[in-house]
Amino acid sequence: MTQVAYQINDRRNKDVLNHDEHWDLTTADQKLALYDLHRYGYRLLFVRHMPRGPVAVICQQDDIAAIYADGEVDLRPQIILR
Template sequence: MNQSALDISERRGNPLPNSELWEQATAEQKLALYDLHRFGYRLLFMRHSVKGPIAVVCQQDDIALIYHDGEIDLHPKISIRQQH
C-alpha cells in the first residue's frame, strides 16, 4: 500500500512514551507488532491518516509500517527524519 504525503499528518515535538503510543494502536496493529517484535522491530511513532492510525516501526535501519487493519509493509516508500 502506497502512502502519499497528504495521507499522513505530521506532528513534531516531544515524542510520546511507548505506553501512550501503544494505546493509540488498533488491536490488529498490536498483534502485528507483537509478531514483528520477535524479529527485533520496535515501535517508533504513530501517524494518523484518513484511513486510520499507522504505526511506524524499525529494526536497526529497516523501517516498516503497520496499517490500521494490521497489514504490514516491510518496504514502505518513506524516509524518516534523523533526530539531532
Template structure:
C-alpha cells in the first residue's frame, strides 16, 4: 500500500468533528454555508483538493458542494459512499 492510500485509510478510521471541518473552510465558504443553512443544508465534510478545500453539504437527500471561492454547485456530479 502506498503512503497516500495508507494516510487516507488512517483518516477514515478517525473522522473529523464538524468543528474541525468548519475550521478547514475558507471565509467565502463559511459565508455560502451560512446562506445555505437557511434552507436546511448542513456541512457533511471537507475534502482538500489541489484547488483548495471542497465543502460537501446536504439537505436530506440533496447534496451540494461549495468551492473554495464560495461558489455553490447544487447539482454536483459526485457520489457519496454509504456510511
C-alpha cells in the first residue's frame, strides 16, 4: 500500500506547472474574466483540461470559483480539491 501511495505522489510531482504555465493555458476570455475578478482578490490556482475546454480554477481566501473556456464564471462550482 505504501508503494502505491508513493507512486501516485511521484507521478503528481512530475507534472507540477508554475503560475505562468497555468496562465498560458487559459483562453483570452478566461484571462479577461480573471482580470475583472482580480480586483476582488481572486487569483489563479490552476487550469484543468476538460472535454469542453480548459477550466481555470480560481480562489479568493477560502472561496473557490471556476472560469470556463468561454469566460463564464461559476462562483459555486461543484469542485472538490484534494
